[in-house]
Amino acid sequence: MNIRLYEIFTSVEGEGILYGTKTLFVRLSGCPFKCFYCDTKDALPMNSGNEYSITEAKNLIKKNLQKNTYKVNFTGGDPLAQSKALAELAKFVQNKKIPTYLESSCYDSKKFTDVLPYIDFIKIEFKTPDSGFVDLKHYSKLLENELECLRLAKKSKKTTYIKVVVSSKTQLKPFKKLLGQIFKIISKTDLAGFIIQPTYGISEPSLEQLFSFYDSVYPYYDQVRIVPQLHKFIGAP
Ligand SMILES: Nc1nc2[nH]cc(C(=O)O)c2c(=O)[nH]1
Numbered sequence: 001m002n003i004r005l006y007e008i009f010t011s012v013e014g015e016g017i018l019y020g021t022k023t024l025f026v027r028l029s030g031c032p033f034k035c036f037y038c039d040t041k042d043a044l045p046m047n048s049g050n051e052y053s054i055t056e057a058k059n060l061i062k063k064n065l066q067k068n069t070y071k072v073n074f075t076g077g078d079p080l081a082q083s084k085a086l087a088e089l090a091k092f093v094q095n096k097k098i099p100t101y102l103e104s105s106c107y108d109s110k111k112f113t114d115v116l117p118y119i120d121f122i123k124i125e126f127k128t129p130d131s132g133f134v135d136l137k138h139y140s141k142l143l144e145n146e147l148e149c150l151r152l153a154k155k156s157k158k159t160t161y162i163k164v165v166v167s168s169k170t171q172l173k174p175f176k177k178l179l180g181q182i183f184k185i186i187s188k189t190d191l192a193g194f195i196i197q198p199t200y201g202i203s204e205p206s207l208e209q210l211f212s213f214y215d216s217v218y219p220y221y222d223q224v225r226i227v228p229q230l231h232k233f234i235g236a237p
């Protein structure tokens with residue numbers, strides 16, 4: 001089995017509940033979507049980056065692992081696009097006693113099942129219909145998969161949190177509908193965080209808009225946070 005990697009680098013975790021931690025990023029090639037705000041467009045084609053055998057990829061991780069690395073973040077693209085190969089790499093990292101982290105829109109619950117045993121921190125990025133991710137007619141299928149992954153993550157009792165990217169185009173009504181569906185499945189105690197992430201440099205939401213999203217999450221989950229991408233502000237990759 002081979003794997004295509006777009007890049008591998010150490011940086012400061014710039015997103016989510018573990019922002020600020022020294023992290024090794026393993027960016028896998030390929031994603032089936034094309035969100036208008038995507039900041040890794042070059043990694044979206046399945047043939048981007050370079051192909052490695054699993055052994056070569058493990059050696060690359062070994063070579064790039066710096067001391068005091070808090071976790072390894074498997075990102076993309078969407079790392080689920082190569083779920084079987086990802087499982088091999090995540091298992092390898094766990095065996096080194098370093099926590100693994102999945103950064104995914106969780107678009108395929110079967111692929112999610114391949115990697116779940118080897119992931120310690122799960123970030124599920126829920127899409128709103130206005131993210132321009134893919135043809136709208138596929139939205140309900142995406143949502144079904146995301147919700148199923150949320151159920152599986154809950155059952156696994158692993159540290160799980162939700163991220164939703166919001167822009168000036170994000171509509172409040174579908175956002176609220178999404179919240180209803182999410183909190184039908186989980187309760188407050190199942191979640192390690194709910195992050196509202198504003199887009200950066202493109203269709204940025206106003207403070208008023210950000211608070212409208214915050215205010216609609218708050219009744220379900222009072223630990224909701226608005227967290228911009230830290231790395232964009234400190235010039236880190
Ligand atoms: N510093 C830094 N933190 C990140 N957290 C998630 C990232 C991603 O691209 O998925 C990312 C990234 O690209 N850089």
Ligand code: SF4
Binds near residue numbers: 034133
């Ligand atoms: S799902 Fe993520 S990687 Fe894929 S296009 Fe959207 S933002 Fe980019």
Ligand SMILES: [Mg+2]
Binds near residue numbers: 039040
């Ligand atoms: Mg990024």
